[in-house]
Amino acid sequence: MNHLFLDNSLWRNIYCVLAGESAECAARDYSSGFLPGGMEWLAFLLAAAAIIGIVINAVLGGVIVLIWGERRLFGRFQSRTGPNRWGPFGTLTSVADAVKTMFKEDLVPAEADRILFNLAPVLIAAPALLVFSVIPFGVGTYVADLNVGVLFIMAVTSLTTLAVLTAAWSSANRIAILSALRSVALLISYEIPMALALVGVIMLAGSMALGDIIAAQGIPFILVQPLGFFVFFIAAMAEMARAPFDLTEAESELAAGYLNDYASMKFGLFFLAEFMAELSTSAIVTTLFLSGWKGFDPIPSHFWFAAKLIAVLFVIIWFRMTLPRLRVDQVLKFAWKGLFELTMINIIVTAVLIAIWPQPTTGQLWIMAAINWPVAIISIWGVSKLLGTPAYENSQPSADAPTYPVASESIPAASVLGADKGGD
C-alpha cells in the first residue's frame, strides 16, 4: 500500500519505526517495529498525523522567527534597533505578541454575518498551510510529492481570495469591500503571469512535481530562467499582497482593508496566514529557481534550503521596506502590459531552446543561460521603456506665467487675476 511513500524519508522513518515488520520496511533495515504485524493501518495513520503535526508546527515556528526577523530588519532599514526587550535580541517578542493577541477581546460587529465572519480566518489560514504539503524541505523531507505540485500550489494560493471576499463581505464594512474588490482584481491579473512564468521551469524539468524540478536543476533555474524568475517573483509579491502591491491592506488608504473589523486571534490568524504566505512564497522560489535543497556536500540539505529561503525572505522584506505602493490601475496595467509580454517572450525562447536540447545537460543549461540572460535584459529594458512614466518636457515657467500683483499695503481686489469672475 505504501511502498511508493518510501522515497520520503520523513515518512519512512516514522512509518517503519512503527511497523518495521511490514514487507515494505523489511528490505530497508528496519528490523522490528513498535506495532505488531497487521497493524500497518495504525502505523499509516500515526505516521500521517505525526508528519502533519511536524510540518504545521515547523511552519508556525518559522512564522514566529520570521516575524521577529522581519521586525529586526525593519529596524535596521529604518536606522533604529527594532524589538530587543523580550528574550535575547528580542526573540520572544513574537511570542509575547501572540499571547497578547489571544487575550484580546473578540469583537464581532453587530451588522456582521457571524457564520461567515468566523469562517473567514479559517478559510485564509488553511490554504496558506496547505502549500507546505508539497514543498521538499530537504532530501526526502516532504509531506507529499504530487505530480502536479506546481499546479497544486497555484490552485491552493488562489483560495486566499475567496477568504478575503468572505471576510470583507461578512464584516459589512465598506472599506473592507473596497479592499476585497482590489484583492480580486489583483488575483485575476497576477494569477496569469505567475502561472505562465512557471511554464519555462516546467518545460525545462519536464515535470510539475517539485522533486523532479529540483532534480532537473543542474544549475539553479534562476540562471537559466531569469525572465521567469523576474516575473514569478513580482507576481508572487502581488499574489500575497506585499509592498509595492499591498493594495488590499493599503494602510494609508484603507486603514487595514478587509481586516478592519477583526480583533483578537481572528486577526491573529489573518496575520499568521500573511506571514505563512511570505514563507511559502520564499520556499516556492527557492525550490523552483534556486535548486531547492541542493548544495555541496558537508552541509546537510536542510541547511541549504533554509539558507536560500532566508535569502529570498530578505529580498522580499527589502522590497517591502523601500518601495512605495503602486496604484490599482498601474498594478493591473503592469500585469497585463508588462509581465504578460515578458512571460510570452520567455515561453517562446524556452520552447525553442527545449526543441534544440530536449533533455538539457548541465552544459546545455549553461548555454541556455547565456542565451536567456541577454533576452531577459533586453526585454525587461524594453518593457520598462514602454511602461515607464516619461519625464517632464519642460518644468520651468515662461515669462508670461500668471501671478499675483506685486505686494503693496493694499491690493485692489479687481487686479487679482480672474477676480471679476468671483462673486464675493
Added chain:
Amino acid sequence: MAIKTQPVTVNLGPQHPSTHGVFRMRVMFDGEEIVDVEPVFGYLHRGSEKLAEERTYTQIVTLTDRMDYVSSMLNNQAYILAVEKLAGIEPSPRGVWLRMIASELQRIASHLVATGFLLQDLGALGTPLIYAMRERENILDLFEMLCGARITNSYLRPGGVFMDAPAEFWPALDRGLDDIVNTIDELETYLSGNEIVFSRTKGTAVLPPELLINASVTGPMLRASGVDWDLRHRAPYDYYDKISFERKLHTASDNYARYWVRVQEARESVKIIRQCIEQIEPGEVRPSFDDVPRLIRPPAGDAYAAIEGSKGELGFYLVSDGGIAPYRMHVRASSLINLTLLRDMLIGGQFGDLFVTFGSVDLNMGEVDR
C-alpha cells in the same frame, strides 16, 4: 449595454491613519474613482484665536506654537511681526538674524516632514518617513540648544528672541547644515528617480495656476504651478532684502511638482541660513525692557503681518483696543486656505491618489482648526 454600478459613500477619518491629524472626508466612490468629497473638519479646534483675547501679547506666543505644530518658529515669527507692527517696536538686529535662522531651519524641518509623510501616504512603509524625521531630529536638537524646547519653542519675543544662542550652537549649526544637504541629496537619490514615486505623483491632482490664484492659495502649492510668488521676495520682512536666494518653480502643478518644490526650497533655506550666519553680528538679541516692556500696550488700532510660512502665506491680524491683550486676533492659516481646493484636486481621481494628494497639500490640522 453598460454595467450599472452605484456609488458608495465611505467615511474616511477622523480616525484614519493618513488624515494627518483628525480630519474627516465623506467620499463617494464609483469603484475606485472619486465622485464626490465632502471635507469635515474642526475636530482639533481649540479656540486659539479666542484664547488670545485673554492673554498678554507675550503669552500669545505660546498659543501660536500650538497652531501649526511642525513649524512653530514660523508661527512665532508671523505673530511677532504683527505685534511689532501694531506696537511700533524696532527689533534688535541680532534678534532678527537669529529668528531668521530659526525660521529657515523650521522651514526645512517642515518640508522634510511633508516629504516624509507624502511618501508614507504613497505606501512606503515608514522608511522614507523615518529618514526625514531623523534629519528633523537634528534640527530639533539645534532648537533645543537655542531655547530649550524642541517643538513648542516660544523662542521669539517682540523685538527679537528671548535668549542668545549658546557658543556651541554655531559649530553645531554648521555641521547640521552639511548633514541636511547630505540628507536631501540622499532623499532625492531615493525618491526623485524612483519610478514608482514618479508614476504615482506625475500628472495627478493637477491644478491650473489661475484656479490657485483665485482660491488665494500660496506657498509651495502655488509655486509648483509656475507662479513666482514668495513673500520673502515680493514683500520682504525681517532682513530678507539682504539675502539673495533662488525661487524654485515648477510648472506641472501636480503632486510631483509640489514634492519637488519643497525639496528644492529646503536646499535654498540652507543657503539662506549660511548667508545669515555670515551677516549676523554680536549685540543684544532683544530691546531692553525699558524700550519694550513685558506688558506691551499697543495703541488702539490694527495690524496685519504675513510671512512666507512653510505652507504658504501665514498672516496674523491683530486688533488692539489699547489694553494688554488684543481685542481680536485672526490667523490667515495657509493650511486651511490651501485645503479649499481639495474637491477640485480629488474629484475624478483615484482612491489610491486621495491621500497622496491630501499629503501633497501639506496641511496641518492644528493650523486648519486652530
Added chain:
Amino acid sequence: MTPVMEVSALTTIAFWAASAMTLGFAAIVVTQRDVFRAAIALAGSFLGVGILYFVLSAEFVGVVQILVYVGAISVLMAFAVMFIQDIASGSRPAQGRLVGVAAAVLVFAALAFTAYNTEWSSQNELSPDAVVALTEGYYEVGEGDDIRVELTEPAGDNDVVVANGGAFVESTGAVGVLLVREYMLAFEIIGLLLVAALIGGLLLMRNPPSSNKTEKGDASV
C-alpha cells in the same frame, strides 16, 4: 508516482467524507436564502468534488477543479453578488421551480444513464503484465478507446494492450499528451472560442455611457 488506485479502508473513508462534503454543501446552496453564503457553500461543494478526484488518483483534474472552480468561478460568483445589490438583499424564492426540477431530473437521468452504460474497467480485469506496466509508469496513448501500455525495456514483444482502460498511471502526462496530439484541433478551437469571448467581454465593457457615472445614490453594503 501514485499507484493504480487500490480500494482500501482509508480510500473508502476519504470517498465517503468527500461525498458527504460535496452533497452537504450542495444542500446548503439550494436551501440557503443568503446568496453570498450560498456562493461560499458552492465553493465548498466544488472543493469536495476536487477531493473526490484526488481520491480517484486523478490529481490533474482535481487540481484544475480547485484552481478553476473554487479559485476562480466561486470568487467571480461572490464578486457578482457584491455588485448586484438586488440579489444580495432580496432572498426571493426561486421562480419557475417546475422548470428547475425538470432540468435537475433530466441532468441526473443523463448522468445516471451514462454511468450505467459505461464499461468501467476494474483492476482485477487487467492482465498481470498490464498492472506491472501501469505501476511502473510507462504508457503511450494510441488510437481509439484503447490505451497501449509499453514497457520500455526492449525485451521482445512487450506491448500490452489494455482494453477500455480507465486506469491512468500518470493522468497529468496522459492529459497533456492527449491534448496536444489527439485533440489538438478541439483544444485550439476552444482556445479561439475563449479569445472571442474575451474580446466580446471587452467590447461590452468599453465606453460605458457616462450618464450613469454621476448618478447620486447610496449603496448600502
